[in-house]
Amino acid sequence: MPELPEVETVRRGLAPVMEGARFDKVEAHRGDLRWPLPKDFVKRLEGRSVIGLGRRAKYLLADLSSGDVLVMHLGMSGSFRVLRADHEATPGAHYHERSKALAHDHVVFQMSSGATVSFNDPRRFGSMKLVPRAALDAEPLLRALGPEPLGNTFSAAMLAEACHGKRTSLKAALSDQKIVAGLGNIYVCEALNRAHVSPKRMASTVAMRSGAPHERAVRLVDAIKAVLNDAIAAGGSSLRDHRRTDGSLGDFQHNFRVYDREGQQCPTPGCKGTIRRIVQTGRSTFYCPVCQK
Ligand SMILES: [Zn+2]
Numbered sequence: 365m366p367e368l369p370e371v372e373t374v375r376r377g378l379a380p381v382m383e384g385a386r387f388d389k390v391e392a393h394r395g396d397l398r399w400p401l402p403k404d405f406v407k408r409l410e411g412r413s414v415i416g417l418g419r420r421a422k423y424l425l426a427d428l429s430s431g432d433v434l435v436m437h438l439g440m441s442g443s444f445r446v447l448r449a450d451h452e453a454t455p456g457a458h459y460h461e462r463s464k465a466l467a468h469d470h471v472v473f474q475m476s477s478g479a480t481v482s483f484n485d486p487r488r489f490g491s492m493k494l495v496p497r498a499a500l501d502a503e504p505l506l507r508a509l510g511p512e513p514l515g516n517t518f519s520a521a522m523l524a525e526a527c528h529g530k531r532t533s534l535k536a537a538l539s540d541q542k543i544v545a546g547l548g549n550i551y552v553c554e555a556l557n558r559a560h561v562s563p564k565r566m567a568s569t570v571a572m573r574s575g576a577p578h579e580r581a582v583r584l585v586d587a588i589k590a591v592l593n594d595a596i597a598a599g600g601s602s603l604r605d606h607r608r609t610d611g612s613l614g615d616f617q618h619n620f621r622v623y624d625r626e627g628q629q630c631p632t633p634g635c636k637g638t639i640r641r642i643v644q645t646g647r648s649t650f651y652c653p654v655c656q657k
Contacts, residue, residue, distance in 0.1 A: 368546030369595035377609030421545035439489030
């Protein structure tokens, strides 16, 4: 599933053709993705303009001139493709060919910018929802989300407070969208390695008894921000399904330190450890048992 850097990469790919542009024509080829589309989906979009395209955690938020916000989620396999008259992204030019593209192009936006933006989602775990802007804070999809990890408010003190007394693993805590939003398996593993903190450590140990942040909370927050920024700069990571909106692939996967590197040497300078894979809450965790304490 795409994590924050992949969704941010998609946002940056869509913004130039969607921001300031009007939905001239909207086609919904089926009535549902993960959930049913709003009944008046097409009517509430056509003729409206996108004022701004933002992101909250793994959700894309298109602010519309009507006062609605189009809330979009890529799910497991969703992707957008942008076609322009002068620039057709050709998926066949890349090694993950987007086969059966048309059959899975469920929603197509023809924008006044001249671009056609199509949402393709073979597994249909993606979603699109229209929410009045005034109701956005109360929107169930967004309401429970924790802080944005790249936002100014996300700090060691905040992480310590959220984890204080929490008797789950740090891996599970950092994957919890209520504690910090947008992280998943890959970037949690990567951040823990960069911070030299074990994924098996109890979450409560990022806080002192008083609730003040332990020094490892500071290292973790720094590592989370750094890995996300590096991944965004690389255009996200491409595993099976994620691709940039021009059809090309992000390449942060070549910079993974531990993820999917079981049996390889730990990249921490001076560390002689070997990356190990364990299973935590049903998901693979990759870490170095030598330098991650
Ligand atoms: Zn190591």
